[in-house]
Amino acid sequence: MINVLFVCLGNICRSPLAEGTFSHLVTQRGLSDKISCDSAGTHGYHVGILPDHRARRVAADYGITLTHNARKLSSDDFANFDYIIAMDESNLEHIQTQSYRSTGFYPEEGHVFLYRDFDAEADVQSVPDPYYEDMAAFENVYQIVTRCGESFLEYLIKEHNLG
Ligand code: 4NP
Secondary structure: OEEEEEEEOOOOOHHHHHHHHHHHHHHHOOOOOOEEEEEEEOOOOOOOOOOOHHHHHHHHHOOOOOOOOOOEOOOOHHHHOOEEEEOOHHHHHHHHHHHHHHHOOOOOOOOEEEHHHHOOOOOOOOOOOOOOOOHHHHHHHHHHHHHHHHHHHHHHHHHOOOO
16 A cells, blocks of 8 residues: 655645545545555644635535545654655645654655645645635636545656556
């Protein structure tokens, strides 16, 4: 099994949307027995709760139900996940630092990515934080993470010969 972890700050907006959309794409491609995913936040402000109602609403508009309960990134995640995918550069820095503190090592090349590394249309490196914004911002995040998910899935299929 290839294990993928999506990480943002609060684990109630961007990373649960990334997880839900990616999981949907994996199922559509018939790869659920080969790829599994989860999400976590660098901070624990919202631990235990469902995603923000606006994230759930935009996902529901596209037929995706978000059921994840927020959790904080833990030291075990560095051993348990093959890929850790950051929504923005601040998340990425946090992941690097926490990996060093937890394991004594920075993540190996090719294990940690910014999700927008997989976005051909990106002119910035971050999935913008929609928390203090309106529904249009959540729709925008949905479109970005779906686009990144499609291209990340193609990358995994090639990298692991899943085709
Ligand atoms: P997320 O959005 O990192 O995409 O889940 C946020 C959620 C909560 C907060 C900030 C961003 N907050 O400050 O509580």
